Amino acid sequence: MTPAQVQAYFTRSDGAYVFARWGRPIVPVVFGVADETLAVIKGACEAVVTLAGHKMAETDPELGANLMVFFCTDWAELPEVPNLDRLVPDLEPLVARLQAADANQYRVFRFDEDGGIKACFVFIRMDEAMRKVPADTLALGQMIQSIILWSDEAFLGGSPMARLPDGRVVMKPEVGAVIAAAYDPVLPVVAHDASHALRLFARLQVS
Known part of the structure; x- marks a missing residue:
């Protein structure tokens, strides 16, 4: 390079x-998938974090979990997730933009007072293209883009x-x-x- x-x-x-x-250990949580897919995603997270030489933890003292991955079939489902609008400001305008763009993935980062990443919210809409992607490939790609x-x-x-x-x-x-x-x-x-x-x-x- x-x-x-x-x-x-x-x-x-x-x-x-x-x-x-990331300025703090990563604590992942995944919503909207079966247990077998959950294990694949967390495994990909562990692999990428290990490569980075960073750390994972059982809980984040401020947020509980700080790497949240949401799977849905329609962006309209996101505003229905309890308290998500408190974690992601302007959630409804964001959903409108994602619908207008026909997007199938999006990431929102939050930062601590020093500028380091303190949280990442990953949203994945399982459209036809996403359903064709193997779970391990999808998981690895998302973790690479979240680290x-x-x-x-x-x-x-x-x-x-x-x-x-x-x-x-x-x-x-x-x-x-x-x-x-x-x-x-x-x-x-x-x-x-x-x-x-x-x-x-x-x-x-x-x-």
């Missing part, structure tokens, strides 16, 4: 450079995952390397200057 490629992962569509990683605040354009040109000749789907090595480097203790939890990409690139060379 080049410094420019690393920088592109965190350069948003408005030109701003924004990087953030760091990537640019809104980071994966428009291609998935963060790749299919092996034997049919297995895995995280692309360069994406995994960026995640691991991003959680290096020498790097900040949050950055708004593109010089951070150079430091991140330097950690990639060390690893």
Whole structure:
């Protein structure tokens, strides 16, 4: 990878450079799936968190759970979830935008006073396209995109995952390397200057 490629992962569509990683242990909870799928999602979360060298916990002292994954068949179901509007401000306008865009996934991040990620809400609408995706592939993709605040354009040109000749789907090595480097203790939890990409690139060379 080049410094420019690393920088592109965190350069948003408005030109701003924004990087953030989790500033606290991750506590996942999943709604709307069967037990077997729940195990797959939590397994993917554990794998990505381990790769990052970060931590998971049984509970978050402020929120109880801080990585919440919601599966639904229609966006109209979200406002019916008890207290979700307290966790996700402007929930009904968000639902209207998702319906208008015919979206099938969306993530909302919340940040602590230092700018680190303190919560992530993942919404997945199981439309025809999503139903064709194997559970382990879907879970891995969502966890990759939840472990760091990537640019809104980071994966428009291609998935963060790749299919092996034997049919297995895995995280692309360069994406995994960026995640691991991003959680290096020498790097900040949050950055708004593109010089951070150079430091991140330097950690990639060390690893």
